[in-house]
Amino acid sequence: MxxxxxxxxxxxxxxxxxxxxxxxxxxxxxxxxxxxxxxxxxPVKELKKAAARVFKRNGRDALQYTGSIGNPELRKMIAKHMNKNKHINPDIENICVTTGSEQTIDLTAKMLIDRGDVVLVEKPTYLCALDVFKSYGAKVVGVEMDEDGMKMDDLEEKLKQHPNTKLIYTIPNFQNPTGRTMTEDRRRSLADLAAKYHVMVLEDDPYGEIRFSGTPVPPVKYYDKDGYVIYMNTFSKILAPGMRLGWVIADKDFIKTFVVMKQSADLHSDNLSQYIVAEYMKKNDLDxxxxxxxxxxxxxxxxxxxxxxxxxxxxxxxxxxxxxxxxxxxxxxxxxxxxxxxxxxxxxxxxxxxxxxxxxxxxxxxxxxxxxxxxxxxxxxxxxxxxxxxxxxxxx
Amino acid sequence: MxxxxxxxxxxxxxxxxxxxxxxxxxxxxxxxxxxxxxxxxxPVKELKKAAARVFKRNGRDALQYTGSIGNPELRKMIAKHMNKNKHINPDIENICVTTGSEQTIDLTAKMLIDRGDVVLVEKPTYLCALDVFKSYGAKVVGVEMDEDGMKMDDLEEKLKQHPNTKLIYTIPNFQNPTGRTMTEDRRRSLADLAAKYHVMVLEDDPYGEIRFSGTPVPPVKYYDKDGYVIYMNTFSKILAPGMRLGWVIADKDFIKTFVVMKQSADLHSDNLSQYIVAEYMKKNDLDxxxxxxxxxxxxxxxxxxxxxxxxxxxxxxxxxxxxxxxxxxxxxxxxxxxxxxxxxxxxxxxxxxxxxxxxxxxxxxxxxxxxxxxxxxxxxxxxxxxxxxxxxxxxx
The missing domain is CATH 3.90.1150.10 (Aspartate Aminotransferase, domain 1)
Structure with a gap:
């Protein structure tokens, strides 16, 4: 048919x-x-134990519906984790649990992009993000990059060329597909340019903690004074991808609307897995x-x-x-x-x-x-x- | 901001x-x-046992990424369940696992509705479905109903009035919010009208198995000869909603595209929970x-x-x-x-x-x-x- x-x-x-x-x-x-x-x-054994404890103590709650914004205990653990590892201090109202990074990109695009709007991305970038942006009718424009990440002069040039830019999408750490990392200076500039041109930034950071050499750099979100940066991360690479759990951190008003959109997408992320991961983080050393x-x-x-x-x-x-x-x-x-x-x-x-x-x-x-x-x-x-x-x- | x-x-x-x-x-x-x-x-105890078995035997697989269409074992169990309880016989290629019913509605709407297209719904109907349809720019038009469900004469009238109808959304069993059930005659007519006017039907059946009196009626999908009916169901009411698992059954070509859209939405549904539910269904009597x-x-x-x-x-x-x-x-x-x-x-x-x-x-x-x-x-x-x-x- x-x-x-x-x-x-x-x-x-x-x-x-x-x-x-x-x-x-x-x-x-x-x-x-x-x-x-x-x-x-x-960590199969540790997650098995965490699951057994959840079923024993919170079985009914973990199997019932929960709020779209996500389990409060898990959001507390995420806030702590972000504070310790990324030097940013979100309230739990700044955090929404998502069904993995793909959902964060999808809902952010759905919220911000009307047909014909421009999204600026690193050239090259994560291919599934390109599919999502296009599915909402975005015109996706590439910004030049080198070994130090997205080039800020070309970014400003493209922002001037495309006044209908609604979003800058970046993977500043160990970028997919290049493995390159954006320098601290460029991160600061990116936050400044976003504010100057009133354009939102989606900072995708799935690999940031998997560092095996060099010195950690704070996220772009760290330099964001006015709420233009939406920070996103996931448990897929640091714990396990099968449970499809990620998180997004942004201005509280942004999160409020994000939660409304998430409600229409899947009501909430798997509650059992949220309980299991929160329990794992309480009893084990994720770092x-x-x-x-x-x-x-x-x-x-x-x-x-x-x-x-x-x-x-x-x-x-x-x-x-x-x-x-x-x-x-x-x-x-x-x-x-x-x-x-x-x-x-x-x-x-x-x-x-x-x-x-x-x-x-x-x-x-x-x-x-x-x-x-x-x-x-x-x-x-x-x-x-x-x-x-x-x-x-x-x-x- | x-x-x-x-x-x-x-x-x-x-x-x-x-x-x-x-x-x-x-x-x-x-x-x-x-x-x-x-x-x-x-069934907290039974699910706890199923989870323990999954971690023991399939821990690594259950925690890894899986295909967007869903776990093959779970889809086999769903096919069996549908055969026994609904008299329809899907192949597993007809079935995609979804992150709950809300996602099935969302992706179906995203796939079928362009701004200005008409969706016909029962008057009244599930309020979150209305939000989803509107989020894709649908004009939602109500069809009259009585104690026997959606009225077929009014449906045909509305189909004639709105030639740009892309979808008919119905909850034939114990409808939300009315609790009413569509008669067998009307189900047959609905399938016929869909084929006559070349309009897809989204049959939402979350409550169908929770019957405490009267006689079961086959789903609209049972009367569908040409693939116009998309059947959807969920584990939320028959097992537990916290795990956010549902399923959609449709023509194989429709499912192929549905899977592409799902990939952009959340890659796949929680794999751990899919393993747990499949294991539960194998070892316990869900019916x-x-x-x-x-x-x-x-x-x-x-x-x-x-x-x-x-x-x-x-x-x-x-x-x-x-x-x-x-x-x-x-x-x-x-x-x-x-x-x-x-x-x-x-x-x-x-x-x-x-x-x-x-x-x-x-x-x-x-x-x-x-x-x-x-x-x-x-x-x-x-x-x-x-x-x-x-x-x-x-x-x-």
Whole structure:
């Protein structure tokens, strides 16, 4: 049957990313394609105990409906966590629990964007965010970036060019897909520019705590005096993604409206999981757990970079992430990385080509590698296979 | 700070329903206002055991990301449940797990409705569905109903009047707010009219299994030959709402696009809870549990109707639900039920006035009572308090 869908539904039948992940899911393929945390590091035992305590003490409450803004205990734990790790001090009225980061992006876009409004994003950026912005009719415009993150001169230029800009979307820490981190100076400038041009900023910080080298930088929200910055984070990378829990921190009036929109989206996030995570945070040291994850990812990142440096052909460049889950690679000579992808699949190794991460013009020869979900021997062997495929492509 | 929200954000600052539920939450008030299942009937012990087994056997998988369409085991259990209880036989490719019914309504509306399109609904209907449809720019038009559900002659009339109708929304079993059930003949007609006018139907069935008298009627989906009916249900009333799990059943091509939209909304529903519910369904008799709930709600409904008949003034009419959670009451003489609400609050009892349930013209003197979440003595005392308040209003 042919359905008469709304204009919000993507017209294209091709789900490029879906196809890539499907191919990459083949068990004989070493996949650097996904963005999955390492499941062997999930604190399964501790969460099991937390769940048992919740069922015993709060079973009926945890299984009943709750408020759209989220469980008060969990919001208290989040406030504490933000204070300790990010130097910002939200009241619990500044915090709404969300059904993961994707929902935070979706509801923020739904709240702010009318058809034709402009959203400014890093070039390249998180591909699912691009889909969401487009689904609300946004014109998405890319802002140049370098190893120090989004370039502030180009941002101001774009703000002048597009007076109907409603939102600046940024991932300042260990950005997806590049692994780059925005400097402190640029963060301060970003907060200032947002206030100067009266444009909201959505600061997406899923990887910020997974730092394995360098010095932490305060979030953009830290420099926000007037409430232009909406800060968002998630338990997906620091605890476990299966429970789909994230949070958003913003001006209380913004949160009030956000809660109304969330009510229409899913009433509230899973209450049982909210209880379990709050209980886990009370009885366990989440920061120590994050340190364990970061150390392991740091080792995997070092190994991957070393293997790239040793095995990839001359002229290949890569980012040097100080945390997070991704390395961004650039190959010289206008290589089409979709073709490279299929070549790599022949060699039983996969990655995500750069193309879907670009909001407008695509920079050829770029792609993203994930190191968090592959063990040492897989990283070694996978990079070797990729090196062979790249050599074949470059010498064609 | 004043935010420049999109046109989707409700302009009004009044959250009437929120206010009502806040007042009704005062512990000294007997509240017939909410739509909460009875928490003392939640199978806490059985779910606790299911959770422990999931953590033990599938901990890492349950805590990891999963596909947007939902856990395959849970979808198998849902298919079996639908076959046994609803006489429809979906493949698991026809089923997508959702983050509760609210999300199913939201995504269906997002997929089908462009600004100005018409949605036809029962008059009155579920108020949160009205909010969702309006948030996508729908013009919502009410269709007349009587004790046998939506009137098919008026539906066809409205379909002719509004050729840009994109969706018919119906709750055929123990409707919210009226408690009324659509007859089998009308269900067949509804499926036929949908096909004749090429309009999709969203069949919302959260209460269908909570039947305590009369004979079950097959869903509208049962009479759907060409894929025009989207069937939706939820674990909120038959198991527990805290886990926010529902499901949608439709044509496979529709589900494919639905999954793309869900991916942009929250990636997937809580995977841990999906594992827990699938495990619960494998090891426990969900239908027997639903029978327990239905028996208890049946007793509470009988008591409430008896008390209404005995205590409410002459001329007051009410629906006679054979299941579900709600009674609909009509008072003679153009009483403003918002005023009645505040009068009742003085008497320490609450309900939801009819007004927010109406898509267009409001029928005065109507309101909704919930009986699922109040014990016998509270029902007796609460109806007495309401009777006093109604007498005062009617004799003013």
């Amino acid at each position: 042919k359905f008469d869908f709304s204009s919000r539904v993507p017209q294209t039948k091709d789900d490029v990313v879906g196809e890539i992940l499907k191919v990459a899911g083949d068990p004989k393929i070493i996949s650097f394609a996904g963005g999955l945390p390492a499941p062997e590091l999930f 120590a757990h994050v340190k364990t994850i970061s150390d392991e990812y740091g080792k995997r990142a070092s190994l991957m970079l070393k293997e790239i440096d040793e095995q990839f052909p001359e002229g290949v460049r890569h980012s040097n992430p100080e945390g997070g889950m991704f390395v961004w690679v650039e190959i010289p000579g206008n290589v089409n990385t979709m073709d490279l992808f299929y070549k790599c699949v022949e060699h039983n190794v996969a990655f995500v080509p750069g193309e879907p991460f670009y909001p407008d013009e695509v920079v050829p020869g770029t792609f993203r590698l994930n190191y968090s979900n592959m063990k040492d021997d897989q990283i070694h062997e996978g990079i070797k296979r990729m090196a062979d495929a790249i050599s074949e492509m470059m010498n064609k | 004043k935010f420049d929200f999109s046109s989707r954000v409700p302009q009004t600052k009044d959250d009437v329903v929120g206010e009502i539920l806040k007042v009704a939450g005062d512990p000294k008030i007997i509240s017939f206002a909410g739509g909460l299942p009875a928490p003392e009937l939640f 027997a549990h639903v029978k327990t709930i239905s028996d208890e709600y049946g007793k509470r409904a009988s008591l409430m109707l008896k008390e209404i008949d005995e205590q409410f003034p002459e001329g007051v009419r009410h629906s006679n639900p054979e299941g579900g959670m709600f009674v609909w009451v009509e008072i003679p003489g153009n009483v403003n039920t918002m005023d009645l609400f505040y009068k009742c609050v003085e008497h320490n009892v609450a309900f939801v006035p009819g007004e927010p349930f109406y898509p267009d013209e409001v029928v005065p003197g109507t309101f909704r009572l919930n009986y699922s979440n109040m014990k016998d003595d509270q029902i007796h005392e609460g109806i007495k308090r309401m009777a006093d308040a109604i007498s005062e209003m009617m004799n003013k």
